Amino acid sequence: MAFKSEDDAKAYWKENVGIMIKLLVVWFIVSFGCGILFVEELNAIKIGGYKLGFWFAQQGAIYSFVILTLVYAKLMASLDRKYGVDDE
Amino acid sequence: MELQTLTYIVVGLTFALYMGIAVWARAGSTKEFYVAGGGINPVANGMATAADWMSAASFISMAGLIAFMGYGGSVFLMGWTGGFVLLAMLLAPYLRKYGKFTVPEFIGDRFYSKTARIVAVVCLIICSVTYVIGQMKGIGVAFSRFLEVSYDVGLLIGMFIVFFYAVLGGMKGITYTQIAQFCVLILAYTIPAIFISLNLTGNPFPQLGLGSTMAGTDVYLLDRLDQVVGELGFAEYTTQARLSTMNMFAYTMSLMIGTAGLPHVIIRFFTVPKVKDARASAFWALIFISILYTTAPAVAGMARLNLINTIEPAAGENLAYDERPQWFKNWETTGLLEFEDKNGDGKIQYNADKTTNEMVKIDRDIMVLANPEIAQLPNWVIALVAAGGLAAALSTAAGLLLAISSAISHDLLKGVIAPEITEKQELMASRIAMAAAIAGAGYLGFNPPDFAAGTVALAFGLAASSIFPALMMGIFSKSINKEGAIAGMIAGITITLLYVFQHKGIMFIADTSFLGDMSANWFLGIEPNAFGVVGAIVNFVVAFAVSKVTAEPPQEVQDLVEHIRVPCGVEEAHDH
Structure with a gap:
C-alpha cells in the first residue's frame, strides 16, 4: 500500500466514492430525469426546432456523458496526486 | 465510374489495409495475444473501443429503428452511451489495476472460486455468441447487397479476413485493425449525413440540422416531420414514447448496465498501461462513439422525412x-x-x-443503407457506406471472438483444466480457440438458429443481470463472498431467462411461451427486452442476503479489494 497511513487510505476511498456519486447524480438527471421522467414538462420549452426534453433524450444526454467522463478523469487524477498515489 | 466497380475498389482497399496491419502486428506472447502487450495509448484504445462497441446494429439498424420509433428510440441512444459512464467510473479503472487478462479471471480470484469463474465463462460465452451471430449476418447481408455476391460467399470472405488478423495478431492485431475500421466506419456514417443535412437544412452539422429550419423556409424540420407523420396517421415523432415511462426507464437502464457488463468491451481497458489511462480511455471511447450516436438521430429523422417526401x-x-x-x-x-x-x-x-x-x-x-441513394448522393458515398457497414461488423465480431477464445484458452484450459501448460502451449491453444470460435460463429452465420433474432436483447439482459453486478460488488464491497456471488449470478440469469422465455417461448420457440407475449402479463409493464435491470436487482439482493448468512471472504481477498482500489503500482497485465 502506497498510502502514508491507514487513515489516508480510508480518506482517499471516501473522496473517490464521493466524486463518483456526485457525477452519477448528474448522469441520472440528464438521462433518466430530463430525457424520460420530466420529458413532457421540458418539451414545453423549445431551443431552435428541438423540444428540450426530446433534445436531452437524443442529444443532450450524450454530450453530458462525454463531459462527465472527462471531469471524472480530471478529478481522479488530482485526487491521486493529493494522496501521492498517482502512478508516475 | 460504375457503382459496382467503385464499391469493389473501396471495399478491396479497406480489406488490403486490414490484412497489411495483421502482418505488421503479429502476437509473439500470450500477453500480446490477450491484451496487446498492455501498452496501448489511451486515445488509440478509445478509438479501438469505439469500433469494438459500434456493431452492425449501431451502424446499420439503429437509425432505422429511431426513424420509426421517434422519441421512443432514445432508449438506444442513451442506453448504449450512458453505459460507458458506468464503465468509466465503476469498473474500468479497478479492473485495469487488477491487471489480468479476462473478466472471468477477476470473478474467479475475487470470489476465490473456480465455480464462480466457470459461471462467469458460461455467461460470457452466451452473451458473446448471441452477439456474434448478428455480426456474421451483417457481413453476409452487406456483401450480398453491395457486391452482389451470394450471402454465403460474402460470409466466407468475412470469416477469412477476421481469421487472418485475429488468429495471427490476437488482441494486438485486433486493436490496430479496429483503429483503421473506426476511421472507415465514422467517415462512412458522417459523410452521407452531412450531405443530407445540407440538402434539407443548409446546415453541415447533422446534430444542428435536426434542430434547424428547412432550407429556404422558416418551418423547423422537426415540426414539419411531426406534421407529415401526423397527417399519415402515425404518432407524433418527437413525443412518441416506447410503451410507458416505466418501460422506457427500465429499457434504458438495462441497456446501460448491460453495456457496462459486456466482456468484449471491458477487456479493451486491459490494454492500456495505467489506471489513469483506463479512465482517460473511457472518455476518448465515448467521444468517438458520440460522433456516431449524435449523428444517428439526425439521420433517422431526415431519412423518415425523405422517405415520405419521395412517396408523397x-x-x-x-x-x-x-x-x-x-x-x-x-x-x-x-x-x-x-x-x-x-x-x-x-x-x-x-x-x-x-x-x-x-x-x-x-x-x-x-x-441507413439506402439513405445516400434516396438523397441522390454520388456513387463513391454509396461505396463508402458498404465499406463502413463491413468495418462495423468485422471490428465487433473480432472483439467478441477474442473474448470468447480467451475465456476458453485462458479461463477454462489454463485456469481449470490444465494449469500446467507452458506459455507457448497456451498461445497455441488461444490461436486454436480463436480459429474454432470463428468456425463456430461462421456456422451459426450460415445456419442462423430460429431464435437468433430474439437473442441480441438476451445478450444485454444476461450481461446486465450477471456480469455487471458481480464485477461491481467485487470492487465496491468487501463482504460479498463466493456463495453470495454465485447465488446472485445464477438468480439474476435465471429470472431474466425465465421472464424472456415465458413471454417469447422457451429458446424462443413460439408455442412454448406459457404466459403469451402480451403486455397484460408484463411485470410493471416492462417488455422482455428491458428486463435486465430487474435481473440485476435480484442479483444484488440475493448476493447480499446470502453473504450475510455465510462466512465472510478470507483476509487475502479483502486485501485484494484494498489493492485494486489504489491506482498506483499497477502491475503489468500478466498471468501469475
Whole structure:
C-alpha cells in the first residue's frame, strides 16, 4: 500500500466514492430525469426546432456523458496526486 | 465510374489495409495475444473501443429503428452511451489495476472460486455468441447487397479476413485493425449525413440540422416531420414514447448496465498501461462513439422525412408506382421493400392504416443503407457506406471472438483444466480457440438458429443481470463472498431467462411461451427486452442476503479489494 497511513487510505476511498456519486447524480438527471421522467414538462420549452426534453433524450444526454467522463478523469487524477498515489 | 466497380475498389482497399496491419502486428506472447502487450495509448484504445462497441446494429439498424420509433428510440441512444459512464467510473479503472487478462479471471480470484469463474465463462460465452451471430449476418447481408455476391460467399470472405488478423495478431492485431475500421466506419456514417443535412437544412452539422429550419423556409424540420407523420396517421415523432415511462426507464437502464457488463468491451481497458489511462480511455471511447450516436438521430429523422417526401411529394399527390426511383427498385429486389397496390390506382399510398397502407414492408435497415441513394448522393458515398457497414461488423465480431477464445484458452484450459501448460502451449491453444470460435460463429452465420433474432436483447439482459453486478460488488464491497456471488449470478440469469422465455417461448420457440407475449402479463409493464435491470436487482439482493448468512471472504481477498482500489503500482497485465 502506497498510502502514508491507514487513515489516508480510508480518506482517499471516501473522496473517490464521493466524486463518483456526485457525477452519477448528474448522469441520472440528464438521462433518466430530463430525457424520460420530466420529458413532457421540458418539451414545453423549445431551443431552435428541438423540444428540450426530446433534445436531452437524443442529444443532450450524450454530450453530458462525454463531459462527465472527462471531469471524472480530471478529478481522479488530482485526487491521486493529493494522496501521492498517482502512478508516475 | 460504375457503382459496382467503385464499391469493389473501396471495399478491396479497406480489406488490403486490414490484412497489411495483421502482418505488421503479429502476437509473439500470450500477453500480446490477450491484451496487446498492455501498452496501448489511451486515445488509440478509445478509438479501438469505439469500433469494438459500434456493431452492425449501431451502424446499420439503429437509425432505422429511431426513424420509426421517434422519441421512443432514445432508449438506444442513451442506453448504449450512458453505459460507458458506468464503465468509466465503476469498473474500468479497478479492473485495469487488477491487471489480468479476462473478466472471468477477476470473478474467479475475487470470489476465490473456480465455480464462480466457470459461471462467469458460461455467461460470457452466451452473451458473446448471441452477439456474434448478428455480426456474421451483417457481413453476409452487406456483401450480398453491395457486391452482389451470394450471402454465403460474402460470409466466407468475412470469416477469412477476421481469421487472418485475429488468429495471427490476437488482441494486438485486433486493436490496430479496429483503429483503421473506426476511421472507415465514422467517415462512412458522417459523410452521407452531412450531405443530407445540407440538402434539407443548409446546415453541415447533422446534430444542428435536426434542430434547424428547412432550407429556404422558416418551418423547423422537426415540426414539419411531426406534421407529415401526423397527417399519415402515425404518432407524433418527437413525443412518441416506447410503451410507458416505466418501460422506457427500465429499457434504458438495462441497456446501460448491460453495456457496462459486456466482456468484449471491458477487456479493451486491459490494454492500456495505467489506471489513469483506463479512465482517460473511457472518455476518448465515448467521444468517438458520440460522433456516431449524435449523428444517428439526425439521420433517422431526415431519412423518415425523405422517405415520405419521395412517396408523397405534396399532401394528396402520391408518387405513381411506374415512376418510382431506382433505389426503390433495387431494394424491392432484395425483398426488404414491398409495395402492394391495394386500391388499384397505380399510385403509392403510405399511411398508418393497415387496410389502406400500400408500403406493406419497409425494412428498418434500409434507412441507413439506402439513405445516400434516396438523397441522390454520388456513387463513391454509396461505396463508402458498404465499406463502413463491413468495418462495423468485422471490428465487433473480432472483439467478441477474442473474448470468447480467451475465456476458453485462458479461463477454462489454463485456469481449470490444465494449469500446467507452458506459455507457448497456451498461445497455441488461444490461436486454436480463436480459429474454432470463428468456425463456430461462421456456422451459426450460415445456419442462423430460429431464435437468433430474439437473442441480441438476451445478450444485454444476461450481461446486465450477471456480469455487471458481480464485477461491481467485487470492487465496491468487501463482504460479498463466493456463495453470495454465485447465488446472485445464477438468480439474476435465471429470472431474466425465465421472464424472456415465458413471454417469447422457451429458446424462443413460439408455442412454448406459457404466459403469451402480451403486455397484460408484463411485470410493471416492462417488455422482455428491458428486463435486465430487474435481473440485476435480484442479483444484488440475493448476493447480499446470502453473504450475510455465510462466512465472510478470507483476509487475502479483502486485501485484494484494498489493492485494486489504489491506482498506483499497477502491475503489468500478466498471468501469475
